[in-house]
Amino acid sequence: xxxxxxxPGPFNVPEGATVAFNCTYSNSASQxxxxxxxxxxxxxxxxxxxxSSGNEDGRFTAQLNRASQYISLLIRDSKLSDSATYLCVxxxxxxxxxxxxxxxxxxxx
Amino acid sequence: NAGVTQTPKFQVLKTGQSMTLQCAQDxxxxxxxxxxxxxxxxxxxxxxxxxxGTTDKGEVPNGYNVSRLNKRExxxxxxxxxxxxxxxxxxxxxxxKNTEAFFGQGTRLTVV
Numbered sequence: 001x002x003x004x005x006x007x008p009g010p011f012n013v014p015e016g017a018t019v020a021f022n023c024t025y026s027n028s029a030s031q032x033x034x035x036x037x038x039x040x041x042x043x044x045x046x047x048x049x050x051x052s053s054g055n056e057d058g059r060f061t062a063q064l065n066r067a068s069q070y071i072s073l074l075i076r077d078s079k080l081s082d083s084a085t086y087l088c089v090x091x092x093x094x095x096x097x098x099x100x101x102x103x104x105x106x107x108x109x
Numbered sequence: 110n111a112g113v114t115q116t117p118k119f120q121v122l123k124t125g126q127s128m129t130l131q132c133a134q135d136x137x138x139x140x141x142x143x144x145x146x147x148x149x150x151x152x153x154x155x156x157x158x159x160x161x162g163t164t165d166k167g168e169v170p171n172g173y174n175v176s177r178l179n180k181r182e183x184x185x186x187x188x189x190x191x192x193x194x195x196x197x198x199x200x201x202x203x204x205x206k207n208t209e210a211f212f213g214q215g216t217r218l219t220v221v
Contacts, residue, residue: 008149032207043199043212044152087151095140095159095206096167101151 001026004090006100013078013107020074021103023088032091033064035073037084038102044087047073078107111135115200115213122190122220130185130216132200140203141183142167142210143175145196152199158183159206190220 006023013019025033033050048055050062050071061074071090075082088100113134122128134141139160144152144167154167158177172194174186183202187194197217201210 004151032209034209043214045212046209049209089209091207093207095157095165095203096154097142097201097203097210098154099144099152101149 002100003027003092003098004088004100006088006103008101008103010104010106013105015078015080015107015109017078017107018074018076019078019105020072021086021105022070022072023090023100023103024068024070025088025090025098026069027090027092028066028069029093030090031093033062033071034089034091034097035060035062035071036087036089036099038087039084044099047086075105078105080107080109083107113200113202113211113213115198115216117216118214119217120219122187122218124191124220126190127186127188128190129187130198130200130218131182132184132213133182134200134202134211135181136202136204136211137180138202138204138211139180140205140210141177142201142203143173143183143185144199144201145169146199146215147196155185155198190218192220194218195220 035047036044085102143155156175200213203210
């Protein structure tokens, strides 16, 4: 079983829509969680950290469910510029970040 | 405001050739990483260096070697390139364990 699994999508949504997707992780001892964004042929960039209480950054909301071992990302009022691949990242408590394969989101006009 | 700098950005090698990918960070981070990214597989950790003077294998270390030259620099060497090493290579750094990592722009390597 992979350490981090994501629905690859693609999620194809109109501008203004809400889109949400999850990521599951296998190591129950994992301590840190992040969402990264990757544009085509570019490096991954940190979108937001994910805290146990859930957190929001503008139109983006991240949630952590430790009992079921998943994290989620919700994007409200989608913009064309939100089109990207979103990478789920889990840190099991050491130095190694484990990446999911990514969820592709395409926002259409 | 350089962050993490990788060189070269593109490289084509013939099977059996060797090369070194260079990576430097100016954020005074302790930990550095080398990942490779292949279609549909996500980023896979090749080697990492938790702190200056230490290196450890990641998920896919075979065919690679690394050197943590100093706190700023972490190089990745392919001694005898193989077509299976065709990939995009990313270097990253993080301030300490359990924290986010910051990535360089990547090196697109093709082995023919």
